[in-house]
Amino acid sequence: MADTTKSFEPGQEFTSRMRMMTRERMRWYVDAQPTVALDTGRIERQEPTIHDDDDYARSQGLPGIIADGMVSTNWIMGLLIDTFGDHVARGGSLRTRYIKPVYEDDKLTSHARVTSAEKADGKTAYKLEVWCSNGNGDPVTVGEATVVVPN
Amino acid sequence: MTTGRYVSDLDEGDVLGPVEYTISRFVIREYAHAVELHEDCFQHKNGQIAPPTMVHLDKLRLYKHACPAGTGPHARVHVEYDATIHAPVPAEARLKIEGRVSSRYLKRGRDYVHMEIEMRLAETNALLVSYRDTVILSYKGEEKEGNRANG
Numbered sequence: 001m002a003d004t005t006k007s008f009e010p011g012q013e014f015t016s017r018m019r020m021m022t023r024e025r026m027r028w029y030v031d032a033q034p035t036v037a038l039d040t041g042r043i044e045r046q047e048p049t050i051h052d053d054d055d056y057a058r059s060q061g062l063p064g065i066i067a068d069g070m071v072s073t074n075w076i077m078g079l080l081i082d083t084f085g086d087h088v089a090r091g092g093s094l095r096t097r098y099i100k101p102v103y104e105d106d107k108l109t110s111h112a113r114v115t116s117a118e119k120a121d122g123k124t125a126y127k128l129e130v131w132c133s134n135g136n137g138d139p140v141t142v143g144e145a146t147v148v149v150p151n
Numbered sequence: 152m153t154t155g156r157y158v159s160d161l162d163e164g165d166v167l168g169p170v171e172y173t174i175s176r177f178v179i180r181e182y183a184h185a186v187e188l189h190e191d192c193f194q195h196k197n198g199q200i201a202p203p204t205m206v207h208l209d210k211l212r213l214y215k216h217a218c219p220a221g222t223g224p225h226a227r228v229h230v231e232y233d234a235t236i237h238a239p240v241p242a243e244a245r246l247k248i249e250g251r252v253s254s255r256y257l258k259r260g261r262d263y264v265h266m267e268i269e270m271r272l273a274e275t276n277a278l279l280v281s282y283r284d285t286v287i288l289s290y291k292g293e294e295k296e297g298n299r300a301n302g
Contacts, residue, residue: 031185032181032185035178035181036181037208039172039178070204073204073232074186086191095231
């Protein structure tokens with residue numbers, strides 16, 4: 001649980017635990033989409049995608065399945081919530097760009113670095129650089145976030 | 152106006168929706184489990200809210216509403232997520248979503264489409280999340296800039 005009474009300084013960096021992008025993790029997100037859309041109270045499935053079907057992925061010019069970018073976006077958001085608390089889901093912003101493919105069994109780590117902290121009206125607005133890197137240390141998802149925390 | 156058939160037909164100025172739906176506790180938990188957001192605010196009954204990243208699934212909801220023939224001949228590549236959270240998204244709220252294709256252009260032989268989506272409370276019209284989504288249509292193989300599809 002995040003200690004929301006803490007304050008943070010520009011340059012401070014946070015890192016998540018490493019997670020392997022397994023076939024199961026890719027499929028969980030694929031299945032979540034029709035499950036949310038249909039809201040039947042059951043897990044729903046959809047047509048093959050490049051995230052869960054190797055043959056379909058290869059038909060689209062890929063070497064195999066790749067992860068949906070929104071998985072890494074959510075993992076970055078999880079790191080921000082672990083650091084700043086659930087204020088992250090109640091205000092602010094998050095922007096992520098997907099710059100490299102994430103393949104099955106890639107080892108992903110989420111990162112956030114404070115770039116500014118401005119206090120006003122009883123709140124602190126933090127701006128952060130955020131990214132996910134793979135096992136080689138290469139960024140695969142990059143972006144920025146703003147988190148607003150009451151003082 | 153190029154709605155009514157494939158997602159790949161969408162063009163600048165197209166308006167998708169509005170569409171109304173109720174965001175249930177079940178779909179919030181399912182989505183949060185799928186992306187490993189195990190924080191209390193998404194899982195518990197008291198004060199449960201939705202991960203703001205769920206706005207991305209509203210794009211798919213709007214696609215389904217406005218483009219019933221589906222994606223089109225090629226997988227789509229999601230290249231950027233950019234959301235601003237104005238207020239938390241409460242569980243069991245009736246939501247109204249609407250999208251507008253703000254631009255479509257060719258860059259290095261690829262079709263980029265930007266869509267602006269707003270998620271509001273249906274009852275009061277209060278803005279909860281504004282989202283700018285960027286995709287490449289007509290994806291035909293692994294490319295440097297984009298690497299996720301069906302998102």
